[in-house]
Amino acid sequence: MSPAERAVRFAALHEGGCFALPNAWDAGSARILAHAGAVAIATTSAGIAWQLGRRDYAVSLAESLENARVLIAATTLPVSADLEDGFGPAPEDCAATIRAAADAGLAGCTIEDTTRNPAAPIHDFDHAVARIRAAVQAARGLGRPFVLTARAENFLNGRPDLDDTVRRLVAFAEAGADCLYAPALPDMEAIRKVVAAVAPKPVNVLIAPRSGPVPLATLAEAGVRRVSAGGLLARAAYAHTLDLARAMLAGDLARLNAGPAGTEVSAAMRGQGD
Template identity: 50%
Template sequence: MPGDIAEKGARFRALHERGGAFVMPNPWDLGTTRILDGLGFDALATTSAGLAYSLGRRDGEGAVSRDEALAHAALIAAATELPVNADLENGFADDPAGVAETIRRAGETGIVGCSIEDATGDRQRPIYDFGLAVERIAAAAEAARALPFAFTLTARSENFLHGRRDLEDTIARLKAFEEAGADVLYAPALPDIDALAELCQAVGKPVNFLMGSARTPLSAADVSAVGVRRISIGSGLFNVAFGSFLKAAKGLHEDGLLARDKSLPTGRDIAAFMADGG
C-alpha cells in the first residue's frame, strides 16, 4: 500500500481536529479516485451505493459482499496517497463479533477509517435495536483500537434514511455510540440545519454531514458554522455522473443524437488526471 499507514492514519485523524469542516468526496473507481486526488482534496471515502451500482446491483440490500467491499476499498486506497475512509455499511454482520472481524480485515486494506451504520438491510426491521446497535459499535471500536495505527471509526444512525424521523432517538444513539468508542458521529438526511446544530451541540466527537441531500441542501460554510467537522458526498458525485450518462443515452436512443454540453471537460482534460500506462 502506498505511503506509511501510520502517517496516513494520523493525518486523517488530525483533519477532524482542525477548525472548520473538510470535504471528503467519494470516488467509486480508480479513475474518479485519481481525479479527486488531482483536484487537491485532503481525504477520500468509498461509497457503497457507487460500488453497488457500478456492479449493476442495488445498494443497502446485501447485494455486495464483505470481500467485495474490502477489495474495492483496497483498490481505492492503493490509487492515492490521500487517507481513505470506507463505507462498510452495517459491517456485513448482525452480531458484534462479526462487525469486529470486518474492522480487523479492513485494517489490512490500506484504509485508515470506516463507517458502521445501525441499519440492518432488512426492510421489515430496518434499524437495529438500541442495545444491539451500541454493542456493535463497542465491538468495532475495540477492534479499531487494537490496530497498529490510528483507525478512525465513524458510527452512523440511519433513522432518517428509513422513515424514522425521531431526532431524540437519533441523538441518543449517537451519544451512546460516542460513549462506546466511536471517533466520528454521522446521521444522514437530517431534516434541517436546526436539527444538525442540535446534534453537534449534543455530542463531543466530530460530526460528519452528508452533502447533496435534497432534504438538507446546505453548503460547506452553512454546516461548518454549526459545528460540523467533516463533509462527505456519499453517492452524490456518482449520481451526477450517471445522471448525465442516462440523460445522454436516452437522447441517443430517442433522437439518434448524442447531445454534448460544451461546458463539460474533454477527453483530454480527463486524461490529464490519469496515470501513464493506464
C-alpha cells in the same frame, strides 16, 4: 505512503475546521477527486454496487474491501470505507470487519445501526451500542489510528425520531466512536443539536439537511467537521451518462460533441504508479 501514515493524516483532518470528503467508486473517480483537490476520499456502497451492475446493498465485504484497495492504490490520499452494517448482526462481526478493513489499508470506516430487515430496520438500542463498542475495541487494538464513524440511520429508514437519533449518537460517542454521523437530518437545527450533543467528537453530515442545500461554510459554522457525498457523485455520473446516451440513441449527436474536452480527465489519470 504507508497505511499508518495515511491514517494519521485522516485522523488529523478531524481535529479542527470542516473538510469535504467526496466518495469515489473506482480508480478513475478516485484520481479525478484527487486531481480536483480532495484531501481524503471515501468509498460509497451505492457506487460500488452500481459499477458492478447491481442495486445498492448487494455487495459483499470482500467486494467492498477489494474496491477500497483499488482506491488506495489509485491515489496517495487517506481512504475511509462505507462498510454498511458491519456485514453481520453480531458485535463480533463488526469487530472482524474493522480488522479486515485495517488489513486492506483503510484509514477509517463507517458502521451503521441498520439490520437489513425491512420489518425492523434498526438494531435495538443496547445491541446497536454493543456493536459499536466491539468495533471500537477492534480499532484500538490495531496499533495505529483508525477513524471509526458510527452511523445512526433512523432518518433513512422511515423513523424520523431525532431524540432517539441523538441518544444513539451520544451512546456511540461514549462507547468510543471517533466520529458521529446521522444521514438525512431534517434541518440545520437538528444538525446543531447533534453537534452539541456529541461535542467535542466530530460530526459528519451528508451534503446538507433535507430542508435544502447550504454552503459548506454554513455547516462549518454549525460545528460540523466533515461533509461527505455518499452516492451522489456516482449517481450524477451515471445519470449524466444515461441522459447523453438517450440523446445519442434519439439521434442528437450534438449533445455529445458539446461536452468538455478529455484533456483534463487524461491529466487527472496520470497519477500514482504512472
